[in-house]
Amino acid sequence: MTFHKDHPHLSAIGDFVSHVGHKISHAFDDxxxxxxxxxxxxxxxxxxxxxxKEECDDSPVEPSRQDYxxxxxxxxxxxxxxxxxxxxxxxxxxxxxxxxxxxxKEGPPPRLVLRDPTKSRVGYSKPRHLDTWEGNHxxxxxxxxxxxxxxxxxxxxxxxxxxxxxPQHPQKWNFYVPALDEGHxxxxxxxxxxxxxxxPEMIRVGPNPLWDDLxxxxxxxxxxxxxxxxxxxxxxxxxxxxxxxxxxxxxxxxRISAEFNNEKRYAVEKFYFExxxxxxxxxxYSKALSLIPSVNSWDDHDIIDGYGSxxxxxxxxxxxxxxxxxxxxxxxxxxxxxxxxxxxHAGLQTSKSGKGWNCITHFGKRTMVVLPDTRSExxxxxxxxxxTYELLETEINAKLLPTTKHLVVVLGTPLVYPALKHFEEAxxxxxxxxxxxxxxxxxxxxxxxxxxxxxxFGPELLDDLVDSWACTVHTDEKWRLVELLQGIAVRRGxxxxxxxxxxHVGGAGRLFGADSKDRSVDPYxxxxxxxxxxxxxxxxxxxxxxxxxxxxTYKLNEYTFEEMTEIxxxxxDGCPLEKKKLLNRxxxxxxxxxxxxxxxxxTIRIENLNHIGAQKYPVVVKSxxxxxxxx
Numbered sequence: 001m002t003f004h005k006d007h008p009h010l011s012a013i014g015d016f017v018s019h020v021g022h023k024i025s026h027a028f029d030d031x032x033x034x035x036x037x038x039x040x041x042x043x044x045x046x047x048x049x050x051x052x053k054e055e056c057d058d059s060p061v062e063p064s065r066q067d068y069x070x071x072x073x074x075x076x077x078x079x080x081x082x083x084x085x086x087x088x089x090x091x092x093x094x095x096x097x098x099x100x101x102x103x104x105k106e107g108p109p110p111r112l113v114l115r116d117p118t119k120s121r122v123g124y125s126k127p128r129h130l131d132t133w134e135g136n137h138x139x140x141x142x143x144x145x146x147x148x149x150x151x152x153x154x155x156x157x158x159x160x161x162x163x164x165x166x167p168q169h170p171q172k173w174n175f176y177v178p179a180l181d182e183g184h185x186x187x188x189x190x191x192x193x194x195x196x197x198x199x200p201e202m203i204r205v206g207p208n209p210l211w212d213d214l215x216x217x218x219x220x221x222x223x224x225x226x227x228x229x230x231x232x233x234x235x236x237x238x239x240x241x242x243x244x245x246x247x248x249x250x251x252x253x254x255r256i257s258a259e260f261n262n263e264k265r266y267a268v269e270k271f272y273f274e275x276x277x278x279x280x281x282x283x284x285y286s287k288a289l290s291l292i293p294s295v296n297s298w299d300d301h302d303i304i305d306g307y308g309s310x311x312x313x314x315x316x317x318x319x320x321x322x323x324x325x326x327x328x329x330x331x332x333x334x335x336x337x338x339x340x341x342x343x344x345h346a347g348l349q350t351s352k353s354g355k356g357w358n359c360i361t362h363f364g365k366r367t368m369v370v371l372p373d374t375r376s377e378x379x380x381x382x383x384x385x386x387x388t389y390e391l392l393e394t395e396i397n398a399k400l401l402p403t404t405k406h407l408v409v410v411l412g413t414p415l416v417y418p419a420l421k422h423f424e425e426a427x428x429x430x431x432x433x434x435x436x437x438x439x440x441x442x443x444x445x446x447x448x449x450x451x452x453x454x455x456x457f458g459p460e461l462l463d464d465l466v467d468s469w470a471c472t473v474h475t476d477e478k479w480r481l482v483e484l485l486q487g488i489a490v491r492r493g494x495x496x497x498x499x500x501x502x503x504h505v506g507g508a509g510r511l512f513g514a515d516s517k518d519r520s521v522d523p524y525x526x527x528x529x530x531x532x533x534x535x536x537x538x539x540x541x542x543x544x545x546x547x548x549x550x551x552x553t554y555k556l557n558e559y560t561f562e563e564m565t566e567i568x569x570x571x572x573d574g575c576p577l578e579k580k581k582l583l584n585r586x587x588x589x590x591x592x593x594x595x596x597x598x599x600x601x602x603t604i605r606i607e608n609l610n611h612i613g614a615q616k617y618p619v620v621v622k623s624x625x626x627x628x629x630x631x
Contacts, residue, residue: 047144048116048121049116050094050123050146052121054119054148055118055120056118056151058150059151060152063152063154064154068215068219068284068287071287071290073280073281073290075162076105076163077102077103078136079100079102079281080290081100082290082294082334083099083289083293084098084100084294084295084336084337084346085294087347088362089362094144094146095177097293098142099337100140100141101127101138102137102139103136104136105137109139110161110162111126112126112141112157112158113160114155114157115155116155117153124160125143127140130337130338131329134273138333148179149179149180152178152222153176154222155175155176157172157173157175158171158172159171176222177224180364180365182595183364183592183594184366184367184593185221185222185225185591185592186223186225186226186227186591187214187225187292188529188602189210189226189501189531189534189588190230190231190232190502191502191504192207192234192533192535192536193233193234193279193535194536196237198536198537202536205611207283207284209586209611210534210535211285213588213613214590214605215287215288217605221592224292225295226292226293226295227294228296228297229297229299229499229500230302230412231501231502231533232296233275235271235272236304236305237271237275238268238271238275238323239304242267243264244268256314256317257318258318259318260319260323268323272329272330273330280334295369296336296371297359297374297410297412298331299412299502302375303323303328307327308378308379343357351388352387352390353385355376355385356376356377356384356388358371358388360395360399365401366404367405367408368399368401368407369408369409370392370410372388372410373388374412381473382474383469384481389481389484400488400492405623407488407495407496408496408497409485409496409498409499410499410500411500412500413500413503414468414502415469415500416498416511416563416564417470417528417530417564419471419554478556479557482560486560489523489624494623495525495621495623497528498528498529499529500528500531502532503539504532504536504538504584505530505539506530506617508527508528508565508567508602508604508619509564509581510562511556511561514559514560520622520625521627524559529602529604529619531587531588531589533586533587536586543584544584547582548579548581564581564582565581567580567604572606572609572615583606585607586607587606587607588604589603589604590602591603598623599620599623600620602618603616603618604618
């Protein structure tokens with residue numbers, strides 16, 4: 001990766017890379033640009049997991065039930081194991097992923113042992129050192145596995161030694177890899193933490209209920225992947241550290257000119273590291289991280305609330321850029337199993353702008369998932385750079401398979417959502433008791449951290465920090481993204497679907513052609529799935545009322561309209577709902593592929609009133625059919 005003086009977001013990361021580069025260069029000399037390969041494949045030119053033949057029939061098997069009580073983070077490490085999904089190479093029947101651990105012990109950690117139930121011998125993966133922070137070492141284990149056509153595999157894994165000993169009964173974990181001809185099943189979640197202004201009752205209930213529900217669904221029919229759509233961790237409290245509090249109390253000019261010195265850097269890095277370790281090793285979420293391989297993008301709370309949308313004098317001051325670079329360092333390590341030198345090895349792509357880490361991956365033969373980095377390049381005026389749009393168009397077209405039926409685009413905030421200008425008009429009509437700032441803050445997931453920064457930087461930041469696709473300032477860019485995807489849908493015959501979170505409600509919307517008479521053949525018909533938050537609290541009813549009043553059918557361009565759709569007719573308690581488009585309860589989304597029907601079923605699972613289990617609200621997305629010939 002190249003760092004330029006005119007890309008201050010990465011300048012501090014460049015300092016970090018130069019500091020630790022000599023420690024990792026030997027492990028990634030030339031292969032950071034190559035595909036991941038297993039250690040035994042390199043050392044012995046023979047890997048049992050890849051080269052041994054399957055010793056079983058290629059037929060479906062029933063998944064095993066999980067004993068979740070025995071699943072917990074490794075006792076010998078500071079953090080981990082954390083699974084990550086990278087890609088499936090369909091032509092090679094190859095699954096690619098990795099495991100991350102963090103240890104404060106000196107010396108290399110033990111090898112990872114993997115058992116494929118269809119092969120007689122186990123395989124091994126050696127640790128690759130990524131980084132060290134204050135005596136804590138990050139290691140990545142690369143994994144490659146072969147896939148069958150009809151048989152899903154339950155892969156078991158453990159570490160060869162525990163605290164230097166070879167245990168008779170090692171601590172074990174497992175994950176599932178799909179069969180290529182069967183469905184690739186996945187879960188989507190966002191907003192995985194509490195803000196400081198959440199209802200105290202929600203804090204009492206805690207973060208586990210919907211993660212328990214997700215693992216219950218995994219136990220019934222395993223998920224092969226878990227997609228984090230942003231805000232996997234809430235790092236806003238980095239601004240509450242004494243060093244940052246002191247900085248926020250400075251007068252404006254002093255704050256802008258302040259240096260991100262070693263004292264501030266250490267305080268910020270210490271917060272990020274300790275908060276990640278705590279967040280990734282507690283509760284049901286930690287179990288899910290070790291059982292379901294993750295694919296992640298990030299959003300503002302993974303850094304601080306509103307990051308990327310401040311006016312330039314604030315966004316590009318030394319301290320704000322230092323915060324962003326520190327957050328990026330630990331985001332890459334914990335969520336992408338990479339450092340700034342190894343992002344290509346991890347399957348991430350950066351455009352010519354030098355900013356951001358975009359992910360394009362295949363969920364089997366029929367679905368491709370795109371996760372643009374909508375945070376790293378963000379400014380008041382733009383979400384993605386011209387270079388990144390060029391990269392996305394080129395790479396999507398290059399990586400679409402002849403068998404691809406669905407193109408799923410994961411965005412931090414929903415593309416289809418009631419427009420802010422209509423929302424404000426609805427506020428005036430409703431005469432709500434909440435202030436404009438409070439209401440707008442809640443509709444876009446803003447928190448006390450937002451109010452803290454707002455109070456320090458001045459009220460003019462209110463609209464600047466509202467960085468949704470639904471804001472007027474991003475209308476032209478929204479057209480650009482939609483038209484790019486419409487062109488791909490028309491040329492390649494794929495169905496495009498958007499998935500997003502951030503707004504702390506469940507819902508669905510759609511784009512559709514102005515002259516559309518049959519959704520099945522309309523390439524402009526694109527469903528928007530909205531699912532958040534899996535942990536954070538929902539906005540008040542007044543916000544939902546205003547959103548429904550402002551929900552209209554909008555004309556996006558000359559040949560496309562957008563609208564929210566009614567999917568919530570009955571509440572989780574069985575009572576009829578008057579407002580059917582958006583539901584302000586905690587939720588996550590279950591995604592099941594039905595290959596024979598060439599369709600994806602997105603089921604928004606809304607938390608029950610007693611916080612045990614969830615009610616299901618399915619949205620079926622069918623593949624795009626060829627248009628009938630014109631008469």
